[in-house]
Amino acid sequence: MGASAVLLGGAFMLATAAALAQTTAAKPAEVSASTFSTDLMQLYREARLEDPQILASFAQAQAGQEHQREAMGALLPQLSFNAGTNRIHQENDLIEQSYDNENYSLVLRQFLYNKAAWENYQKFKSLAKQSESEALESQAEATVELARRYFTALASEDELELVRAERRTTQKSLDRVNALYDKQLALITDQLDLKARVDLLAAQEVDARNQASISREALAEIVGRPVKEKLNRIRDDMQLRVSAQSLETWVREGMALNPALKANESGVEAAEAALRGGKGGHYPTLSLNLSAQETNEGYNNSLTPRTDNYVAGVSVQVPLYSGGSTSARVRGLYQDQLVAEQELEAIRRRVVKEITSAYLTANSNGEKIGANRLALASAQLSRVAAEKALSYGMVNAVDVLATVRNEFRARRDLLKTQYEFLSNVFTLNRWAGKPPAESVESVNGWLSPGSSGQAMGVESEY
Template sequence: MLRRLSLAVAVTAASTATALADTAPLSVRTDLMSVYQEAAANNADLAAARADFAARREGVPQARAGLLPNLSAGAQMNDTRTALQQPSATQSRSGTVYQANLSQPLFRADRWFQLQAAEAVSEQAALELSANEQNLILQSAEAYFSILRAQDNLASTKAEEAAFNRQLDQANERFDVGLSDKTDVLQAQAGFDSARANRITAQRQVEDAFEALVTLTNREYRSVEGIQHSLPILTPVPNDATAWVNTAAAQNLNLQASNFAVNAAEETLRQRKAGHAPTLDAVASYKRGDNDAFGLSNPNYTGQNYGSDVSQRTIGLELNIPLYSGGLTSSQAREAYQRLSQSEQRREGLRREVVQNTRNLYRAVNTDVETVQARRQSIISNQSALEATEIGYQVGTRNIVDVLDAQRQLYSAVRNYNDARYDYILNNLRLKQAAGTLSPADLEALGAYLKPDYNPDRDFLPTDLAKAGEARLQGEE
C-alpha cells in the first residue's frame, strides 16, 4: 500500500529539501531586543522626532528672554561739515560717542503668558517624543514578527508543495498501474502548480519583510530567532476592559500631550488678550564722547561749552498704553480663541479614539487567546480529515479532488494557526501601547521565548502535532 500523505511527511520533505539553505551560523541570528536597540540608534523617523523636540523646547528660553534684561552697546563716529551764508564760512566737527543701553521689563503680561505657553509646548513636545519612542518598540516588534510570520508562511507553502508533489507522484503511479485515469494526474498537476506559485509568492514576502527591517534599523539581517510554540497564550491582566480604558485615559502618551496642547492654547489666548494691557519698562543708558560728538562745541549752542570729553547717564521708566492698533490685537485674540477650541476638540477626538482602540484591542487579545486554541485544534481535525480522505481515495470511495481540497484545508489551518499566534503577540503590545504602559521590558519578556536554532521549515508546526503525525505514520508502516 502506498504511504498516505500527512502533514508530518510533508514537513520532513520540505525540511530536507531546504536544509542546505539554512546554513547560517547561529551567531548571526538576531534577537528581538537587538533589533529594537538598532532601531533606537539608527531609525530616521525617531532621529527626526528628537530633532523636532530639541527645536520646540528652545521656545522656552526664547520666551523667557522677553522678561529678562536687554543690554546693548554701540559706538558712533561722525564727521559733519556746516556751510554758513552770513558770514560766509565753513565749520567742521567730528567726534566719537560710545553708548550702552539697558532695558528691564517690569510689567509685560503678554510676555509672561507667552512663557507659560512655551513651557506647555515644551512639555507637549517631550510627551510626543516619548510616544514616538514607545511607537518604535511596537514598530520593531511588528517588523520582527512580520519576518517570522512570512517565514512560517513560506515553510507551510513548502510543505504544501512537497505534499502536492507526492500526491502528483502517487497519481502517476496509480495511472501507470491502471488504478486511476488521466484526470487524476491533471488535477494533481494543477494542485502542485498552484502550490508552487504560492511558494514563490511566499518567498518574496519573506524578502520584503527583511527589507522592511532594513528600513527600520538601517542594517541588513540574514536571519532572526523564532518564537517558541510554548509561549503562554493568556488573557490580559487585569481581564477587565474598564480598567484598561481608565489606565489609557490616565497614561496614554498622545492623550497626555494633547492636554498640554490645550494648556498652550489657553496661555496663548491670554497672551493675545494681554495685548490690550499697558507695559512698563525700566530703562538706563550711558553715553561718553567728545564735545563735537555731543554737539556741545557748536557756536550756535546756547548752553555751556565743554572743553573735554562728555559723559551722559539716563535712568527712567517707560510706560506704554495701547490705545488702537487697527483691530490687530482683537483679531489675534479671536484667532487664539478658535485655536483653543480646535485643540480642545482634537483632544476630545483623540480621547474617544484611545477609548475605542483600547476596548477593541482588549477584545482582540481575548479573542486571540481562544482563536489560537481553536486554530490548533483545527490542525488536528484537518490532519485526521486528510488521512481519512486519503484512505477513501485509495479504496475508491473518494476522488483526487477530495484529497487536494483536504490538503489545502490542512495547510490553510496551519497558516491560520501561526497568524493567530502572531496576532496575539502584536495585539498584546498594541493594547499596552494604547494604555501607555508599553516598554522595552515587554520585548525582553518575549525574548525569553525566542529559539536561537529556530528553523521555520521544521518549527512552523507545534512539536507535539508533528510528533503525533510521525507516530501515526510509523504505526501504519
C-alpha cells in the first residue's frame, strides 16, 4: 500500500513538472520596440496626427473658413429685439401719479447696397483660400522635414556602423602587425600607427553613438513618441532615378500646383478686394428697414393706451467728409496691394529656382550613385589585396591603413549621395505641388526592412 502511494505521488510530481515545462515553453518571449521596424509612411501617418505644425495648419484653414462666414454675416439681414420698462412718478398742479411704461420693438435691417461690406466679404473669401493653400504648404514643408530627419537618423546610424566596422577591420590589421612584430617582421612605427587609428576610431564611435541618439530624438519630436524601431533602409536592388519628365514639365506643374504660389495669388486677390472695399467708403449705402413696436409710453413719458406701430422704410446714407481718413486708407491699401504683388513675383521666381535646383541635383546624384558603387567595389578589392600583401611583407601597415580609409570613405560617399538624392526628390515634389502622401509613398517603395547593413557590406550593431 505504501509502495503504491509512493508510485502515485511520483507520477503526480512528474506530471506536474511536465505541465509546468509546457507552460514555460508556451510563454512568449519578451520583445521590445527595437525588434520591429518602421518605414517613412508609418511615421508620416503618425506625424499627421501628432506634428504640431500639421495640426496648426489644419486649425489655420478652419479659422479662415470661419472668418469668411463672419464677413458674409454682414451682408445678411440684421434682426434685433429690444424691450424696456420705466417707473415714472409725475406731479403737477392738478395730479400726482406713479405708473409703469413698457415698450417692445423688433427691428430688421437689410443692406440693399453696401460696397464696402461686399468687398470685405470678397477679401475674406480670398483669405480663406489663402489659409487653405498655406495649410497645404505647411503640410508639405513638414513632410520634407520629416524625411530629412528620417534620412539624418539613417545617416547617423550608418556612420556608427561604419566607424565600428572600420575599427574592427583596423583592429584585425593591428593584430596581424602585432603577430609580425613579435616575429620581428614588422616595424614599431606600423604598430603605433595602427594603434593610434584604433584609439581614434574608438573615440569617434562615442560621438557617432551620441549623434545617432540625437537624430532619433529629432524624429520623436515630430511624431510625439520615442522612435525605438529599426528604420527601413534603401533597397539594394533599386535604380534611383528621377521620373522621365523634363525640367520644363516640372516647372510648369509647379507654377500650376505649388500651394505657396497659390497662397500668394489668393493674397493678391484679397489685397485687391480690400482696396475696392476702401474705395467703397466713398460710396453711399442703401438699406431696407422694417420694425414693429408695442408701447404704452407717449409724449414726455406720459401714460397712453397701448399702441402697436409697424414701420417699413428705405434709408440712404451718403458719406460726405471724414477728415480725409478714407482717402488715406485707400492709399495705404494700394501700397498693400503692391506688396502682395511683389511677394507673388518673388515666390514665382523661387518656385522656378527650387524646382530647377532640386531636379538637376537629383539627376546628378543619380549618376553619382553609380560611380560611387564602382568606386566602392574598387576600394574593397584594393583593401583585400593590401591585407594579403601585408601578410607577405610586400607592403607596410600604413599602406593597409590607407586602403581601409579609402574603402570606408567610399562607403560614406555612397550612402551620403543616396540620402541626398532622396532628399532632393522630396524637395522637387514639394515645390512641384505634389501631394505629400504621394511623395512619401513613392519614396517609401525604395525602402526595405531587410537591407540595413547589407547595403554597406557590414553587419548592423545598432
